[in-house]
Amino acid sequence: MQPIIEARDLRKTFADFVAVDGIHFRMMPGECLGLLGPNGAGKTTTIRMIYGFSPITRGSLRVFGLDIRKEWRTIKGRMGVCQQENNPDPDLSLMENLEVFALYFDIPRKEARRRARDLLRFMGLEHRMDAKVTELSGGMMRRLILARSLLNNPDLLILDEPTTGLDPQSRHQVWERLEELRSRGLSVLLTTHYMDEAARLCDRLILMDHGKILIEGKPSRLIADHVGRDVIEMVNPDPEVRRWVQSSGFRHDDLERRLIVYGKEGENLFDRVGKRYCSEECVFRMATLEDVFLRLTGRELRE
Amino acid sequence: MRGIGPGTVSRRFFRVWQRNFLVYRRIWKINFLPPLLEPFFYLLAFGVGLSGLVGNVSYGGKELSYAAFITPALLAINMMQNAFFENTYASFVRMYYQKTFDAMMATPLSLQEVILAEIIWGATKSFFATGVMLGVVSLFGLVHYPHGLLILPLSFLAGIAFGSMGMLFTGIVPSIDLFNLPVFLFITPMFLFSGTFFPLDALPSWAQYVAMVLPLTHLVEAIRRLCVGELPWNLLWGLGYLVLLCALFLPLSTAVMHRRLIH
Numbered sequence: 001m002q003p004i005i006e007a008r009d010l011r012k013t014f015a016d017f018v019a020v021d022g023i024h025f026r027m028m029p030g031e032c033l034g035l036l037g038p039n040g041a042g043k044t045t046t047i048r049m050i051y052g053f054s055p056i057t058r059g060s061l062r063v064f065g066l067d068i069r070k071e072w073r074t075i076k077g078r079m080g081v082c083q084q085e086n087n088p089d090p091d092l093s094l095m096e097n098l099e100v101f102a103l104y105f106d107i108p109r110k111e112a113r114r115r116a117r118d119l120l121r122f123m124g125l126e127h128r129m130d131a132k133v134t135e136l137s138g139g140m141m142r143r144l145i146l147a148r149s150l151l152n153n154p155d156l157l158i159l160d161e162p163t164t165g166l167d168p169q170s171r172h173q174v175w176e177r178l179e180e181l182r183s184r185g186l187s188v189l190l191t192t193h194y195m196d197e198a199a200r201l202c203d204r205l206i207l208m209d210h211g212k213i214l215i216e217g218k219p220s221r222l223i224a225d226h227v228g229r230d231v232i233e234m235v236n237p238d239p240e241v242r243r244w245v246q247s248s249g250f251r252h253d254d255l256e257r258r259l260i261v262y263g264k265e266g267e268n269l270f271d272r273v274g275k276r277y278c279s280e281e282c283v284f285r286m287a288t289l290e291d292v293f294l295r296l297t298g299r300e301l302r303e
Numbered sequence: 304m305r306g307i308g309p310g311t312v313s314r315r316f317f318r319v320w321q322r323n324f325l326v327y328r329r330i331w332k333i334n335f336l337p338p339l340l341e342p343f344f345y346l347l348a349f350g351v352g353l354s355g356l357v358g359n360v361s362y363g364g365k366e367l368s369y370a371a372f373i374t375p376a377l378l379a380i381n382m383m384q385n386a387f388f389e390n391t392y393a394s395f396v397r398m399y400y401q402k403t404f405d406a407m408m409a410t411p412l413s414l415q416e417v418i419l420a421e422i423i424w425g426a427t428k429s430f431f432a433t434g435v436m437l438g439v440v441s442l443f444g445l446v447h448y449p450h451g452l453l454i455l456p457l458s459f460l461a462g463i464a465f466g467s468m469g470m471l472f473t474g475i476v477p478s479i480d481l482f483n484l485p486v487f488l489f490i491t492p493m494f495l496f497s498g499t500f501f502p503l504d505a506l507p508s509w510a511q512y513v514a515m516v517l518p519l520t521h522l523v524e525a526i527r528r529l530c531v532g533e534l535p536w537n538l539l540w541g542l543g544y545l546v547l548l549c550a551l552f553l554p555l556s557t558a559v560m561h562r563r564l565i566h
Contacts (some may be wrong), residue, residue: 014566053408054566073313073411081409087402091326100325103318104410149409 009059019045021211032188034202038302042211043191051081080149084160086141088133094127105152119147139170159190195289208298227287228264235281311415319420340398340434342439374445376499377525382429386462389425390469418557428463433458468553474559493519
């Protein structure tokens with residue numbers, strides 16, 4: 001089967017800054033692939049190259065089997081893109097926004113109107129069809145942009161932080177719509193800062209930092225391989241506990257006020273550590289993607 | 304000049320023009336108001352108010368009333384301002400605040416097509432506004448026909464010239480406030496010193512040479528000839544100058560916008 005995206009030694013530099021440093025990856029049809037990483041890791045630069053906005057500096061990038069440098073117009077005609085910032089036409093109504101956008105894809109007017117109506121219904125916006133976009137809430141705006149990105153019946157949907165800044169209700173609504181699209185077989189490439197979003201939507205994840213790919217794989221596999229299954233967070237641990245954990249062989253992160261201990265399946269972390277050393281200031285929980293993320297990319301701020 | 308080659312500009316640019324036209328139509332009454340009212344204001348202030356002091360102006364061996372003298376200037380300034388302001392302030396808002404260009408770039412459009420469409424749109428606005436204003440001043444009997452009809456295609460050409468210059472500034476300015484600079488240093492001097500409100504030969508000779516560099520000078524001259532019903536061959540020089548400016552600034556502004564937006 002031909003990959004939807006195939007990047008080989010893909011590189012992007014801005015003056016003397018290397019944003020994407022020779023990455024290799026593939027995305028197969030029907031897959032939902034998530035790009036994770038701290039700010040400045042190179043996620044957005046990568047997807048901007050994929051949707052033909054940023055010219056690639058080196059390497060090769062094929063989308064739908066076509067070379068992005070040569071056949072960018074065909075490629076762009078077959079994908080839908082939700083950029084990080086909402087950018088509807090504020091002068092136009094919801095319906096007009098979609099109709100105008102359909103023009104850019106050369107979709108005939110009648111067909112455009114039909115698709116626009118269907119998509120607004122799909123996104124739960126049909127009752128606001130003739131409203132101005134300036135009257136929309138953040139969640140509605142996001143759903144409008146999502147509807148817009150589906151106008152050309154894309155073979156690949158690209159989402160750059162689809163739910164950033166939305167309230168929980170709106171996030172869940174967007175997720176439901178995306179899951180519905182996924183169930184119809186649409187290939188989705190997304191970036192996100194929300195690990196729960198990545199774990200819920202994506203089949204496979206790529207964790208990037210400093211322009212390089214650190215790890216990739218299924219969310220559950222990444223957690224099991226890089227963190228384990230169980231986690232105990234101890235608040236203000238005694239020096240004695242600290243010493244014991246250090247000599248015990250458990251993976252752990254020592255953050256001054258907080259000691260985080262990770263246990264794999266079969267290591268009986270909760271029994272061996274929890275019962276012995278935990279008074280009330282302990283949190284027992286399952287390992288999450290966030291643990292993987294922080295363990296691999298560090299805890300210092302990226303600004 | 305990276306990225307300005309074959310395959311980057313197709314007829315699809317017209318789709319962006321359609322977008323602007325749709326928005327324009329939604330507020331067409333407001334768009335039509337300035338070119339409708341402006342000539343009344345100017346003709347009242349200058350043609351009636353000032354002409355008592357000025358009297359007639361001799362131009363090309365003819366005696367023109369002051370109103371007849373400034374009417375071509377009003378038309379030319381209208382063309383300049385419509386295109387220049389569309390491709391500075393309005394294009395900047397679409398580019399910077401509304402991120403309209405970013406959205407377009409995620410479709411099968413190229414940046415070159417977006418910019419070309421913006422400039423052609425600016426020229427179209429100049430054309431529409433000229434049509435309205437021409438209608439008004441014609442009612443006062445200030446335009447000779449059929450020569451006056453040539454003013455319409457001229458407004459489109461001038462629109463491309465002034466629009467591309469505007470787009471060049473849009474590609475450079477860091478913030479929208481800085482458009483004050485080209486307006487103050489470029490548009491205002493042209494407004495005043497392009498043979499608009501007084502004949503050029505009233506200026507010292509060095510200033511006349513400077514005025515010959517200003518594109519508006521040639522536009523005013525061409526329209527003035529047409530308004531009095533003349534079509535001398537030497538108008539081609541001025542016309543050629545406007546074409547040259549288009550040929551220069553259209554690719555230049557596109558390259559500057561490319562540098563600004565594509566990383």
